[in-house]
Amino acid sequence: MSGIRCVMSRALSTQHGIRGHSTYDVVVIGGGIVGLASARELLLRHPTLRFSLVEKEKDIAMHQSGHNSGVIHSGIYYTPGSMKARLCVRGAALCYEYCDRKGIPYKQCGKLIVAVKHEETPRLQALYERGQQNNVRGLRLINASEIKDKEPYCRGVMALDSPYTGIVNYRQVAESYRDDFQEAGGSVLTDFQVTHIEMVKESPAESPGGMEYPVVIRNTKGEELHCKYVVTCAGLFSDRLSQVSGGSAEPRIVPFRGEYLVLKPEKCYLVKGNIYPVPDPRFPFLGFHFTPRMDGSVWLGPNAVLAFKREGYSLYDFNARDFTEAVTYSGFRKLVLKNFLYGVGEMYRACFLGAQLKGLQAFIPDLSRNDVLRGPSGVRAQALDRDGNLVDDFVFDRGSGDIASRILHVRNAPSPAATSSLAIAEMIASEVEQRFEL
Structure with missing residues (x-):
């Protein structure tokens, strides 16, 4: 039975518009790496619920997730004890583990943060101490000759060596998250640009989902999905999508x-x-x-x-x-x-x-x-x-009115969101579970 469900899910995602079912327990809006990771995590935690992810483009990871530098960051820069620091360090470890498990190629090529002037060295030493507090593995300060050993053509008086920094193709990672989501029974609908998110206004008999699925999501073509709950991870359009459901214009x-x-x-x-x-x-x-x-x-x-x-x-x-x-x-x-x-x-x-x-x-x-x-x-x-x-931290927004108990907007998932995507997904999934009592 699960195999049939998997095949149906894959078939649905290769077309555009509304396919098969139009009622879901949870709909995730946004096919970037954070939306995909969050949808995947939620479905793995709640395999008996029906999930869909919708994306306005014809494919996933078309914007920030597919246009970044591809660095797996180690968590050096962020304030010790902050959410960003914890998520980056955990996210990097989870990213390497996930790539190993899925056979996704990466290179742990390391990073040097290089001081080219002596007046920069106090800031570099402070950065080293911050990285230590954040439990970043393998950090060490190196001198000019050691810089040459690692980067023969690089000039500097001192550098912070971060050997566990790496590189990966995040579009490939995002595609793997999508595959996991589909194989677990999730539906991915592309070419679905959301214009309205609102509570059902018709009587239960006139609504395709009835009052069991009281939220209606409408796209530019007039197609509708009905669901119980909505999570938005809309990246460059996160503020506008929040406003669609009565959320704040800020940030x-x-x-x-x-x-x-x-x-x-x-x-x-x-x-x-x-x-x-x-x-x-x-x-x-x-x-x-x-x-x-x-x-x-x-x-x-x-x-x-x-x-x-x-x-x-x-x-x-x-x-x-x-x-x-x-x-x-x-x-x-x-x-x-x-x-x-x-x-x-x-x-x-x-x-x-x-x-x-x-x-x-x-x-x-x-x-x-x-x-x-x-x-x-x-x-x-x-x-x-x-x-x-x-805004350097995560921002969640629930909109206003009747829909506030049914929707969670991820308004800001700050860099390094790609590195931290699996750890961010854990946090978002826990937030969703708490707010919606899944």
């Missing part, structure tokens, strides 16, 4: 595009593992770094500039609503004022490749303009509060 999602350079194939020997700068607490982002990829390429970057469209991967992508909402939001204006010079520098580096190269040459002096090409871009869903602060 607001402001999209930042990160643009990468790539090393020419014949120059990839210059980088063996991840090379990162010492983070500057004055600035909101980590800065340029060197990232080897599973396909053998090496990405350099990214910068961080306002994207004029929430899913705008090109400089010329523009959406009037997305742009207007971002620039008129008080939180964004305050962020710009607090980081004006940094923002101007990022825009300048985005326009002039030579400016990006200069920052990279501080770590690998042998790099030249002829060694690099413009590469891919990603868009980060940055949650901002009205005071211009980056």
Whole structure:
């Protein structure tokens, strides 16, 4: 019987629109890595319930989950005792274990956080102590000659060596989560863009799900799903989807595009593992770094500039609503004022490749303009509060009115969400169980 259910589930997910059943116990909205991991975890915990996951694109992991750097982070940067620190450390261990179990290739190539100036070494030492408090395995401070042993072309006076940092193809990981979900009986519906989430208004006799399934989810084509409970993990559109069900407009999602350079194939020997700068607490982002990829390429970057469209991967992508909402939001204006010079520098580096190269040459002096090409871009869903602060923790929202007892919005699942996805899924599943009394 379970085999028949598995085959039916796989068949349903290969089409578009409403297929087979339209009533479910729980519907998860969002086919990124966090939504997929959460749906998988919930179904594994509650195999007798009917679950569906819906995604607006024609495939899963099309945005943040498929456009990230692919790093398995170790948990060095985050405040000791914080949720992010705990989830990253646990998430990295679970990620390696999962990849081993599923035969998903990865490389534990390590990471060096490199101080190129002596004045950076106190911050590096503080970072080492933070990593120790977070129980990150194998951390050690190394000197200039040891840097050369690990990265022959890298220059630095001191570095923090994190040997358990790795790389993986997160799209492949996300696809494996989807397969697990389907094989356990879950239904994946793609090309399903949600426009309405509301309580049934008709009488029980007129509603396909009756009052047993009182929540109706409607898409752009007018198709409907009926369910008992809803969980949203909508990434770049998490704020808008929350507002659909009466949730708060804040925190607001402001999209930042990160643009990468790539090393020419014949120059990839210059980088063996991840090379990162010492983070500057004055600035909101980590800065340029060197990232080897599973396909053998090496990405350099990214910068961080306002994207004029929430899913705008090109400089010329523009959406009037997305742009207007971002620039008129008080939180964004305050962020710009607090980081004006940094923002101007990022825009300048985005326009002039030579400016990006200069920052990279501080770590690998042998790099030249002829060694690099413009590469891919990603868009980060940055949650901002009205005071211009980056929201650095998880945000849950239940909307308002009658539907509040039936819905849970994951408004912010901050980086490194891909690394932490299995640990985040455990937390979300527990939150869902508590709120919905599953």
